[in-house]
Amino acid sequence: MDDQAIIALYWQRDETAIKETDRKYGRFCYNISYNILAVSEDAEECVSETYQKVWNAIPPEKPAAFRAWLGRITRNVSINRWHYKHAAKRYAGTEMLLSELSDCIPDHKTTDEILESKALSQYISDWLDTLSPQDRNLFVRRYWNCDTLQTLSGSSGISPNKLAGRMFRLRNSLKAYLAEKGAAI
Numbered sequence: 001m002d003d004q005a006i007i008a009l010y011w012q013r014d015e016t017a018i019k020e021t022d023r024k025y026g027r028f029c030y031n032i033s034y035n036i037l038a039v040s041e042d043a044e045e046c047v048s049e050t051y052q053k054v055w056n057a058i059p060p061e062k063p064a065a066f067r068a069w070l071g072r073i074t075r076n077v078s079i080n081r082w083h084y085k086h087a088a089k090r091y092a093g094t095e096m097l098l099s100e101l102s103d104c105i106p107d108h109k110t111t112d113e114i115l116e117s118k119a120l121s122q123y124i125s126d127w128l129d130t131l132s133p134q135d136r137n138l139f140v141r142r143y144w145n146c147d148t149l150q151t152l153s154g155s156s157g158i159s160p161n162k163l164a165g166r167m168f169r170l171r172n173s174l175k176a177y178l179a180e181k182g183a184a185i
Contacts (some may be wrong), residue, residue: 003066010058035146
């Protein structure tokens with residue numbers, strides 16, 4: 001079933017929409033959540049929570065890119081769960097992954113900086129457009145989907161050590177690009 005048909009089911013408030021979403025995107029959502037949380041049960045709960053949030057959001061929302069929108073919700077739910085669990089110091093691996101980006105993306109905590117975060121998002125999108133399709137794919141999969149270097153290595157045919165170096169160079173490239181644009185780092 002295509003995305004528009006699934007969205008139409010949500011608009012009709014047909015519970016089949018959730019089953020079709022799970023059939024088509026359940027594995028995708030689970031992988032995003034599991035890559036962040038590393039606990040199967042937590043990932044499954046986050047996927048269920050994602051479906052609840054989607055049910056509550058459609059209508060009135062009508063996402064143009066359903067898969068990306070669904071992935072964003074899953075990622076946000078999983079990160080919120082990670083923060084909740086992190087208070088108990090259970091997910092040190094994800095902390096390391098997020099810290100890799102901390103030196104090139106500033107932390108926005110004040111209301112004034114919220115506006116700057118929109119500009120930052122645009123800068124990052126513009127920077128991603130300058131990358132080769134393979135580098136863009138690797139960067140997004142590593143830092144958005146939280147794929148491990150071993151997973152990326154298996155799908156790209158590049159050794160984990162070479163990927164680590166490549167990710168380092170990409171982060172430095174992003175940092176230099178943001179500095180060039182005047183983003184506070």
